[in-house]
Amino acid sequence: xxxIKLIFTAIILSTIFVSCSSDDDEIIANPMEGxxxxxxxxxNNHSIxxxxxxxxxxxxxxxxxxxxxxxxxxxxxxxxxxxxxxxxHMTQMEHSCPKSTLxxxxxxxxxxxxxxxxxxxxxxxxxxxxxxxxINGEEFTAKKTIDVISPxxxxxxxxxxxxxxxxxxxxxxxxxxEPKVAINDFTAMLFKMENMMTFPVVEDYxxxxxxxxxxxxxxxxxxxEDLSYDAASKMYKGKLSLTMTGYWKINxxxxxxxxxxxxxxxxxxxxxxxxLFFEIEF
Amino acid sequence: xxxNIGVTSLFRILRAPFKRVNMLWYILLxxxxxxWINAQEEILNKESDTIMPIDLEEVxxxxxxxxxxxxxxxxxxxxLDEYLELSQKVGMIKRGAYAWEPALNNMTSERLxxxxxxxxxxxxxxxKMDPITSYVDVSNLAKAHVxxxxxxxxxxxxxxxxxxxxxxxSNFRETGFKASLEDAFETNNQLVVLGAxxxxxxxxxxxxxDIIYRKAENYTAGNGEEIDFSQYTKYNISVNAGYxxxxxxxxxxxxxxxxxxxxxxPALPMDVSLARALIASVGFEQNTIGVFSDWKSKxxxxxxxxxxxxxxxxxxPIRMDMPGWSDTYGFFSxxxxxxxxxxxxxxxxxxxxxxxxxxxxxxNNPNENPMFMLTWPDxxxxxxxxxxxxxxxxxxxxxxxxxxxxxxxxxxxxxxxxNSLRIFYPNMEESxxxxxxxVSVQYHKHLDPIHINAGVSYGERAxxxxxxxxxxxxxxxxxxxxxxxxxxxxxxxxxxxxKISLEKAKLNIALEGNIFRxxxxxxxxxNTSLSTMTIGADGVKIYENLEYADLINxxxxxxxxVLPELTWSGSISYHQGKxxxxxxxxxxxxxxxxxxxxxxxxxxxGAITMKGAGKQVxxxxxxxxxxxxxYIVFSLTLGKTFYLANDLVYAKxxxxxxxDKYYSTYTDWKNVPRMGRNFFITFSYKIN
Numbered sequence: 001x002x003x004i005k006l007i008f009t010a011i012i013l014s015t016i017f018v019s020c021s022s023d024d025d026e027i028i029a030n031p032m033e034g035x036x037x038x039x040x041x042x043x044n045n046h047s048i049x050x051x052x053x054x055x056x057x058x059x060x061x062x063x064x065x066x067x068x069x070x071x072x073x074x075x076x077x078x079x080x081x082x083x084x085x086x087x088x089h090m091t092q093m094e095h096s097c098p099k100s101t102l103x104x105x106x107x108x109x110x111x112x113x114x115x116x117x118x119x120x121x122x123x124x125x126x127x128x129x130x131x132x133x134x135i136n137g138e139e140f141t142a143k144k145t146i147d148v149i150s151p152x153x154x155x156x157x158x159x160x161x162x163x164x165x166x167x168x169x170x171x172x173x174x175x176x177x178e179p180k181v182a183i184n185d186f187t188a189m190l191f192k193m194e195n196m197m198t199f200p201v202v203e204d205y206x207x208x209x210x211x212x213x214x215x216x217x218x219x220x221x222x223x224x225e226d227l228s229y230d231a232a233s234k235m236y237k238g239k240l241s242l243t244m245t246g247y248w249k250i251n252x253x254x255x256x257x258x259x260x261x262x263x264x265x266x267x268x269x270x271x272x273x274x275x276l277f278f279e280i281e282f
Numbered sequence: 283x284x285x286n287i288g289v290t291s292l293f294r295i296l297r298a299p300f301k302r303v304n305m306l307w308y309i310l311l312x313x314x315x316x317x318w319i320n321a322q323e324e325i326l327n328k329e330s331d332t333i334m335p336i337d338l339e340e341v342x343x344x345x346x347x348x349x350x351x352x353x354x355x356x357x358x359x360x361x362l363d364e365y366l367e368l369s370q371k372v373g374m375i376k377r378g379a380y381a382w383e384p385a386l387n388n389m390t391s392e393r394l395x396x397x398x399x400x401x402x403x404x405x406x407x408x409x410k411m412d413p414i415t416s417y418v419d420v421s422n423l424a425k426a427h428v429x430x431x432x433x434x435x436x437x438x439x440x441x442x443x444x445x446x447x448x449x450x451x452s453n454f455r456e457t458g459f460k461a462s463l464e465d466a467f468e469t470n471n472q473l474v475v476l477g478a479x480x481x482x483x484x485x486x487x488x489x490x491x492d493i494i495y496r497k498a499e500n501y502t503a504g505n506g507e508e509i510d511f512s513q514y515t516k517y518n519i520s521v522n523a524g525y526x527x528x529x530x531x532x533x534x535x536x537x538x539x540x541x542x543x544x545x546x547x548p549a550l551p552m553d554v555s556l557a558r559a560l561i562a563s564v565g566f567e568q569n570t571i572g573v574f575s576d577w578k579s580k581x582x583x584x585x586x587x588x589x590x591x592x593x594x595x596x597x598x599p600i601r602m603d604m605p606g607w608s609d610t611y612g613f614f615s616x617x618x619x620x621x622x623x624x625x626x627x628x629x630x631x632x633x634x635x636x637x638x639x640x641x642x643x644x645x646n647n648p649n650e651n652p653m654f655m656l657t658w659p660d661x662x663x664x665x666x667x668x669x670x671x672x673x674x675x676x677x678x679x680x681x682x683x684x685x686x687x688x689x690x691x692x693x694x695x696x697x698x699x700x701n702s703l704r705i706f707y708p709n710m711e712e713s714x715x716x717x718x719x720x721v722s723v724q725y726h727k728h729l730d731p732i733h734i735n736a737g738v739s740y741g742e743r744a745x746x747x748x749x750x751x752x753x754x755x756x757x758x759x760x761x762x763x764x765x766x767x768x769x770x771x772x773x774x775x776x777x778x779x780x781k782i783s784l785e786k787a788k789l790n791i792a793l794e795g796n797i798f799r800x801x802x803x804x805x806x807x808x809n810t811s812l813s814t815m816t817i818g819a820d821g822v823k824i825y826e827n828l829e830y831a832d833l834i835n836x837x838x839x840x841x842x843x844v845l846p847e848l849t850w851s852g853s854i855s856y857h858q859g860k861x862x863x864x865x866x867x868x869x870x871x872x873x874x875x876x877x878x879x880x881x882x883x884x885x886x887x888g889a890i891t892m893k894g895a896g897k898q899v900x901x902x903x904x905x906x907x908x909x910x911x912x913y914i915v916f917s918l919t920l921g922k923t924f925y926l927a928n929d930l931v932y933a934k935x936x937x938x939x940x941x942d943k944y945y946s947t948y949t950d951w952k953n954v955p956r957m958g959r960n961f962f963i964t965f966s967y968k969i970n
Contacts (some may be wrong), residue, residue, distance in 0.1 A: 002847075033737070100702075103927060172353060180701060181698055182701030182705065183701075183704060183708065191686070192622060213653065215600070215645035215650055215653070216600060216645070216653060216815065217599070218645060218812035218813070219813045219815050219818035221813065222812055243655065243702065243754070244655040244736070245651060245655075246643070246645065246652065246653030247645070247650045247653075281650065282651065
C-alpha cells in the first residue's frame with residue numbers, strides 16, 4: 001500500500017511539473033521553432049530573415065516565412081504591408097516565377113507565402129528576391145541574391161512544359177513532403193506562364209496520376225485518386241497510394257476543362273512512362 | 283513385456299471399436315511395415331481401459347525410445363514428414379526435400395489445428411515454408427494424434443481436423459538410466475543422420491535429453507536429374523523433465539530448440555538461410571481433485587524466426603530478403619469427470635500470437651533506395667476458448683457430444699502495416715473480434731463383427747494471418763500476388779462422416795467417408811484491376827469468401843493375415859473438392875492406392891510396398907495445377923536385430939522407389955519431381 005501511495009504521489013508531482021514547464025515554453029515560444037533560417041540579410045537598418053521547413057531554396061514549391069528584425073532594438077517588427085518579387089537573371093533574359101502574395105500570420109511578426117522556382121541558379125545565372133515592406137507608413141525595399149538548388153535526391157518535383165494548346169505551364173508537387181507507405185494526400189499547383197513576370201493559377205483542369213515503380217516491373221498501386229481543382233486552396237488535390245518504400249515515378253496527364261490532353265501519355269506495356277511526371281523516393 | 287508406448291513404428295490406430303482388427307489393417311494398409319500384432323493388441327487394450335471407443339482418432343506411433351521394436355518402423359530415422367505421410371488421411375505438400383506442409387482431409391494449415399503437446403505454434407513464413415511440424419523431430423516425439431474434422435476441436439479451432447504431436451517422455455517409469463545412439467545414411471541425397479539420447483527415470487523424477495542432426499545434399503529424381511536447391515541441414519535438441527511433488531501431483535517442463543540452415547526449396551524462387559524455433563513449457567498435473575480427475579495444465583511460449591533469402595540463386599529479377607517472426611504465448615487447463623456411464627472433459631485454453639514479416643527488395647540500380655514493405659503487419663491474435671465433451675456409454679454403443687466456443691481478436695499493431703492495408707481497405711479498423719463456434723455429435727454402434735460409426739458436426743474458423751492481413755504474398759504455384767482481406771467472414775463447415783467396418787480374426791475391411799460443406803469458403807480470387815507487384819507474376823488475387831465449397835473423401839481399407847507372420851494390406855481412396863461454381867479446389871488428391879506385404883519373424887522383418895495414384899483429372903488450373911500423371915512406386919525394406927556385447931543393435935536397410943521412377947504427385951508444388959531410387963541404412967545402438 002505504501003508503495004502504491006508513493007508511486008501515486010510521484011505521478012501527480014511529475015504531472016504538475018510537466019504542465020508547469022510546458023506553460024513556460026509557451027511564454028517564450030519561438031514562432032519559427034522547427035523551421036530553418038535559410039537566408040538573412042541586412043538593409044535599411046533591418047535584418048530580413050527568410051525561413052523554410054527545408055534547409056535550402058529548392059527548385060519547385062517552397063513555402064517561405066519572412067521576419068524583419070530592427071537591428072537597433074533587436075526586436076521583430078510587426079508587419080503591415082509586405083510583398084516580394086523573385087527574379088531569375090539569365091544570360092539572355094530575366095523572368096520571375098509562380099508565387100503567392102505574402103500574408104501576415106497570426107503572429108504579426110511573421111508573414112508567409114510560397115515561390116515555385118522553375119530552375120536552379122548556376123555560375124552565370126542567379127535568382128534574387130526583392131522585398132518591399134512598410135513600417136510606420138514608411139516604405140522600404142530590400143534585395144538579395146539567393147541560392148536555388150536542385151534537391152539533393154535529384155528527384156523531379158516540378159515540370160515546366162508547353163501544352164498541346166500552345167501555352168506554357170508550370171506544374172509543381174506540393175505534397176506529400178514526407179511520403180509514407182499509405183494513401184498519401186497528394187497536392188500540386190498548376191500555373192500558366194502568361195508572360196515573363198505573370199504566372200496565374202490555372203483552375204478547373206484535371207491531372208490524372210499513375211504511380212509506378214520502374215525498378216520493380218513498373219507495377220502500379222491501387223486506389224489512387226486523380227487530382228482535381230480545389231478553389232479554396234487553389235491547389236489540385238488527390239490521393240497517392242504508395243505500397244512500399246523506394247523509387248516511384250508518378251506519371252501524369254494534364255487535361256483541360258474539355259478533357260483534352262494537354263501533356264502526358266498513358267503508361268502501357270510499350271510506353272513505360274509519361275513525358276509529364278513527378279518522382280518520389282523514400 | 284511390450285508396453286504400447288515403447289512400441290515403435292508408424293502405425294495408426296483408430297482408437298475405436300475396431301480394436302485389433304482395425305489397427306491391423308490400418309497398419310498394413312498404409313504402412314510400409316506392418317506392426318506387431320501383440321503390440322497392437324496391447325495398445326488397444328490399454329487405450330480401451332481409459333478411453334471409450336468413440337474417438338475416430340488416428341494415432342501414428344513414432345518413437346521407439348522406450349522399447350526396442352524397430353521392426354515396426356519402415357525407416358526408423360526418417361523425418362517426421364515421412365512418418366506423417368504414411369497416414370491415410372494426411373497428405374504432405376512438398377516444396378522441396380524439407381519442411382513439408384501437412385494436409386488433412388485435403389485441407390492445409392489455415393484449416394487445421396497443429397499443436398505440439400497441445401501447444402499452439404505458428405510458422406513465421408508467409409509462404410508456408412515452415413509448417414510447425416518442421417520444428418520438431420522424430421527424436422522428440424512419441425506419437426502423432428490425427429483427428430479428423432471437428433473431432434480435432436479439442437486441440438483448437440479447426441475445420442479440417444487437428445494434428446497433435448505428442449512429445450516422448452519417460453513419465454516416471456522405473457527405467458533408470460538408458461542411452462542410445464542412432465545413425466542413418468541414405469544414398470540418393472547423401473543424407474546423414476546422427477542422433478543420441480539419454481534418459482533417466484524413476485517413480486519421482488525423470489529427465490530426457492536428445493539431440494539429432496541431419497544433413498542432406500541435393501537429391502536426384504527418377505531420371506537422374508539432380509534437383510538443385512534441395513539440400514538442407516538441421517539439428518534439434520530437446521530436454522524434458524518431470525518431478526512428482528507427491529503421489530498425486532507432478533510438475534513437468536519441456537524445452538526444444540530446433541535450427542535449420544541452408545534449406546533449399548527447389549519449387550520456390552527463394553531458399554531459407556535460417557529457420558529457428560525455441561519452444562518451452564511448464565506443466566502441472568494432478569491425478570484427482572475431488573470428484574474430478576486428470577487435471578492437466580500448461581503454460582508455454584515459443585519463438586520462431588524464419589529468414590528467406592535468394593542469395594544462392596544465380597538468376598533472379600531482383601534480390602530480396604524476407605524475414606519473418608512468430609511468437610506465441612499460451613496456456614491450457616483440462617479436467618475430467620467420470621459419472622457412471624459418462625465421461626466429461628472440460629478444457630480452457632488460450633494463446634497470444636505476434637506475426638510479423640517483412641520484405642526488402644534491392645533494386646538493380648544500387649543508388650536507389652531499397653523497397654520495403656510489411657507482408658504481415660505485426661498481427662496480434664488473441665484467442666481463448668472453452669471446450670467440453672461428454673462421452674456416454676450404452677450397451678454395445680456409445681455417443682460423444684462435444685463443443686468449443688472461442689473468442690478471437692486480431693489487432694494490427696504496426697502503423698506502417700495498418701496504413702499499408704488501408705491502401706486497399708481505407709475504412710479498415712485495426713482490431714477485429716470474432717466468435718467461433720463448434721458442435722459435434724459422434725455415434726458408434728457395435729454389431730459384432732461389424733462396427734458402425736457416424737457423426738455430424740459444425741465448425742467455424744477465422745481467416746489466417748495471410749488470408750486476413752497478407753500484403754503482396756507471392757504464390758509461385760499460381761504465379762499470383764495475394765492480398766488479405768481483414769473483413770472476411772468466418773469460414774464454416776458442416777461435416778458428416780461415417781464408417782462401417784468388418785473385423786474378423788484374419789480379415790478386416792473398412793469403408794469410410796466424410797463430406798464437408800463449407801459456407802464462406804476462403805480462397806484467393808483474381809482481381810484484374812490490380813497491378814502485380816512481383817516481377818513476372820500473372821496477376822493479383824484477393825482472399826474472398828465463396829458462397830460455399832464441398833469436399834468429399836472416401837476410402838476402403840483391407841488387411842488380410844495370410845500367415846501368422848505374413849500380412850497383406852491394401853487401400854484405395856477417392857477425393858473430390860469443388861466450389862459453388864463447380865470449379866475444382868486446389869490440392870485435391872486423385873484416386874490413390876497402396877498395397878503391401880509384411881513379413882515379421884523373430885529378429886527379422888521385411889516388407890514390400892507399392893504406392894500409386896491415378897491421373898489428376900480434377901485439377902485446379904486457377905491454382906496453377908495441371909493433369910499430374912499417374913504413377914506407381916515400389917519400396918523394399920529388411921530389418922534385423924542382434925546383440926553386441928549385451929547391448930542391442932538394430933539394423934534396417936531398404937530401397938525406396940526401386941525402379942527409379944520419375945514422378946510427381948498432386949502434393950508436389952509446381953510438379954517438382956520426387957526422389958528417384960534411394961538406398962537407406964539405419965543403425966540403432968541401445969546402451970542399457
